[in-house]
Amino acid sequence: MADFVIGTRGSGLALWQAHAVADALRAQDPAREVDVRVIKTTGDRILDVPLSKIGDKGLFTKEIEAQLLAGEIDMCVHSMKDVPSALPEGCVLAAMLPRADARDALVCGPRLDQVECLADVPEGARIGTGSLRRAAQLRARYPQLVPSEIRGNLDTRLAKAEGADYEGAVLAVSGIVRMGWEDRIRAYIPVEDMIPAVGQGAVGIEARIDDERTLAALAEISHAPTMACVNAERIILSRLEGGCQVPLGAYIRWEGPADEQTLVLDAFVASLDGSEMARVHLERVGAAGQGDPAEVAEMALEALCEQGACEIMGRVKASVGL
Numbered sequence: 001m002a003d004f005v006i007g008t009r010g011s012g013l014a015l016w017q018a019h020a021v022a023d024a025l026r027a028q029d030p031a032r033e034v035d036v037r038v039i040k041t042t043g044d045r046i047l048d049v050p051l052s053k054i055g056d057k058g059l060f061t062k063e064i065e066a067q068l069l070a071g072e073i074d075m076c077v078h079s080m081k082d083v084p085s086a087l088p089e090g091c092v093l094a095a096m097l098p099r100a101d102a103r104d105a106l107v108c109g110p111r112l113d114q115v116e117c118l119a120d121v122p123e124g125a126r127i128g129t130g131s132l133r134r135a136a137q138l139r140a141r142y143p144q145l146v147p148s149e150i151r152g153n154l155d156t157r158l159a160k161a162e163g164a165d166y167e168g169a170v171l172a173v174s175g176i177v178r179m180g181w182e183d184r185i186r187a188y189i190p191v192e193d194m195i196p197a198v199g200q201g202a203v204g205i206e207a208r209i210d211d212e213r214t215l216a217a218l219a220e221i222s223h224a225p226t227m228a229c230v231n232a233e234r235i236i237l238s239r240l241e242g243g244c245q246v247p248l249g250a251y252i253r254w255e256g257p258a259d260e261q262t263l264v265l266d267a268f269v270a271s272l273d274g275s276e277m278a279r280v281h282l283e284r285v286g287a288a289g290q291g292d293p294a295e296v297a298e299m300a301l302e303a304l305c306e307q308g309a310c311e312i313m314g315r316v317k318a319s320v321g322l
């Protein structure tokens with residue numbers, strides 16, 4: 001019997017993340033036995049429908065959480081981006097690994113071999129993305145591009161992006177790098193052009209709320225600044241009731257040297273075509289780790305609402321029948 005059993009999806013990215021957690025747990029105590037168990041989710045089974053149309057929160061997490069609650073596994077590892085704002089009763093987000101690069105990246109096929117940034121991409125180019133967030137921001141900022149639905153695991157999407165039906169695609173930097181394909185990144189898209197999804201680049205670990213043994217082990221490996229920032233982004237997500245059905249992004253981080261760090265927030269909500277957008281950028285200067293991410297999240301919510309975020313959300317939801 002292993003000391004800890006980790007449940008995860010079976011995609012290459014999910015397995016990389018689960019093994020990163022297993023390695024972190026073993027690094028604390030080399031005698032520890034940690035197993036990784038693959039669990040198939042609804043999101044893995046439904047491959048032919050756009051994610052934004054399935055309309056079910058927790059598509060990639062529900063089956064794994066069921067096994068957690070049943071005591072079959074001790075923890076589940078997720079991309080924080082895929083974790084809905086409300087967890088099932090009895091589950092808690094116990095830890096996060098240090099966040100990787102949260103930005104999105106442009107990958108291009110052979111027809112765009114001269115392109116070095118989004119502005120270079122020629123009129124009419126089909127840019128694959130399954131995300132309303134990416135599509136709305138592309139439409140708002142680069143109206144010459146044609147965002148085109150793309151689905152599948154990261155490896156499938158990368159292959160499609162370089163194939164006949166697309167000129168390129170937008171994918172998360174963190175995922176591409178974890179798969180070892182950094183050399184396929186044509187451009188790192190700046191946050192000013194594309195605000196990342198809530199939790200993008202962060203790996204989260206969920207456990208049972210009463211499992212003190214597992215919670216104690218996870219506390220040893222958790223990265224507090226990542227947890228504080230991602231949890232604050234999730235406040236924005238839950239208060240605006242945004243799931244995968246609404247174009248929404250929020251990214252909070254500390255920037256700069258340790259003695260003068262700035263807590264920086266970017267967040268937006270938009271209509272599907274990107275023509276209406278509420279958007280904020282906030283900065284708080286202080287010493288290392290100073291400033292409260294949850295507090296800037298509240299300020300951002302206020303500013304977004306003043307710009308009509310709630311009305312935009314309401315219209316988007318009505319238009320997709322929510």
Ligand SMILES: NCc1[nH]cc(CCC(=O)O)c1CC(=O)O
Nearest residue numbers: 079081171172174175200201202
């Ligand atoms: N929705 C799929 C998904 N979930 C997490 C990541 C990337 C890894 C991360 O956010 O850390 C991806 C792929 C992508 O968006 O390109």
